[in-house]
Amino acid sequence: MGKPAPVSPFAPANLPAVPDVPGVAFATAEAGIRYKGRTDLLLAVFAPGTTVAGVLTRSKTRSAPVDWCAEGLRHGNARALVVNSGNANAFTGKKGREAVEITADAAADAVACAPGEVFIASTGVIGEPLDAGKFAHLLKGLAATTRADTWPDAARAIMTTDTFPKLATRTARIDGHEVVINGMCKGAGMIQPDMATMLCFVATDAPIAAPALQKLVSKSADETFNCVTVDSDTSTSDTLLVFATGEAEKRGCPRITDATDPRLADFAATLHDLLRELAILVAKDGEGITKFVTVEVEGAASDLAAKRIALSIANSPLVKTAIAGEDANWGRVVMAVGKSGEEADRDRLSISFGDIQVASEGERAPSYSEEEVSRYMQQPEITVRADIGIGTGRATVWTCDLTHGYIDINADYRS
């Protein structure tokens, strides 16, 4: 047993080149909140008129910054985003709320906006009081030095134990006008030692009213980030925020106020695609990953049932360890379907690894070849398919295997 790989084998060879998003600029700093010798503070500044939509953790023990963002999303106007890494400001009681207020006031002062237009995210240790005094005084200086072309720096400043920064970009068309959508994210749920948080920040210059944007984001999040699991553990701090500066309006792009406006269709599809790419990057940086796993379920009673079955398969420690061992152990997939609690008929269930059917109609497939499926299981990317055989519901979930690397990172780090 060696140490876990320093960088996920699924890290992209290069960070993508991302264009600027008109109306968005960044600055980062080394505030020394927990880490030394790296940036741990990000300020993003948005043009006046920027709208925002988002999805936050459903955890009942969510962090103080998440509470703050929920409040801000009610009006949907954003001028600044402050992110710190190293401390999640979660389970920090009254002190946690005070730290958020100090941060919002300082950022509002720095960019000349209302505190309610400042969004805040924190990632790192849970339960440790966050001293906003360590970084609030830096925000004024940062606001004076922001640049539009520093997306990679921003993506690095929000990392905790991520093994690579995560960036993606797309271009969409609204009524014939090109708009840009960039996104960055970090983590994958509760995957870090002592750490919380999946954070994702997206910005576009499209002019979209907050309620319309919210509808797109909620729908896409359900089919992208909410379909990623590393270890089934839900962070206290998960935050996805999408900022729309509206700068494209200056180039003649119409302002969209209704999520069902047909002129928004391409944007909606493109945003969905971008979120999907970022979500998959999160799974590909899962702790101790050696296999990237896609679970596809079809034939379930409903799409929701399909998603629950897919998550049951993707979260099963026995399925995940079998894949780590390159074992096409479809009995464990049967078990995971059965335990999901969703409607299933053992005698109609079919299971495939990739395109190789291993079980059909409730028993081992007549065509089953141990050798063929073993060869497939040696691939780095594995698809597990289950056809429940009773309806038309379908869902896709992304995950990784469960390996000694995961145990090393989460149990052995004291040694």
Next chain:
Amino acid sequence: MGKPAPVSPFAPANLPAVPDVPGVAFATAEAGIRYKGRTDLLLAVFAPGTTVAGVLTRSKTRSAPVDWCAEGLRHGNARALVVNSGNANAFTGKKGREAVEITADAAADAVACAPGEVFIASTGVIGEPLDAGKFAHLLKGLAATTRADTWPDAARAIMTTDTFPKLATRTARIDGHEVVINGMCKGAGMIQPDMATMLCFVATDAPIAAPALQKLVSKSADETFNCVTVDSDTSTSDTLLVFATGEAEKRGCPRITDATDPRLADFAATLHDLLRELAILVAKDGEGITKFVTVEVEGAASDLAAKRIALSIANSPLVKTAIAGEDANWGRVVMAVGKSGEEADRDRLSISFGDIQVASEGERAPSYSEEEVSRYMQQPEITVRADIGIGTGRATVWTCDLTHGYIDINADYRS
């Protein structure tokens, strides 16, 4: 990283001496179903008039023998139990049902009863057709050689990759008459490589009608076996059966037909206690176990909510790995409470390891001493307590830690 311990560090030093249960006799055989050089077939024969109650897996992909037992429990009369290890006869389609019928017919013939009075359980590989021809012909010979004093042999014959046999015994009083209750079990959910099944068989000479017995068993199972988790994976074959031969009636013990009969109170409490002991033995043989963990939740909105929160904590890979690493990582416990979906108020939540409070009312406890709690985490048996602070619901769940041993057993066994 060494290999997992050959025997769980929590195995009792000695098997308990258990008395005979009047009306129950066993015989075992080496049928060579999968294992060589060990017994893998158990026949238990019960006196005429024996009643039976039970609880079966709620998996939607349950095995053919479980379907068969569900049918038999509808009338509640038992004369024989046949258990094989090495093959779970799960996900085996029509062939699986045929194997069960062949077994029931052969056992019925051997002990001169109706096939519906034969109960069957299979444990081992999923998806491999079970050839009943390998052992059905042995049942007649076994029926002729049963003995009442072979509980340890019976407990060994039903093992798969258990590291120790699991036996327990109690004496209860019904209206002043002593009755004996013995139990054996194996496994802990889906904990074995390629294997399924938690099996538990209990027998008593108490005279109790099947419907009354069923009420006791259902209630106790919910608070004992349904409160044990090793890896959150639910078997296709979990089977708990309680047989009551009624032989104590010959000694003057009254026959009880109503679960609420006050004369049954001591029996009910004693049966519960026995099931609890057996359930804990299952957790103590969890794959790769180095720490036995008790999760106690109180102050939840209801008992059911408390159980769900306790299971969320006990199944969290991050909580389990933290305990393996002797890390009092209460932030992960907060996370697990939050993700359970049950009502909770971050600012009322308190968490203790053993008697050491580490967090109270939503933040780190003022009395927190890293040194004190670190010393506690080095103990082999760890109790995690969470007081949700909003109601009176409470629950206890038993589990083990998540270690390299678990990965070795479930991922590396091909090497």
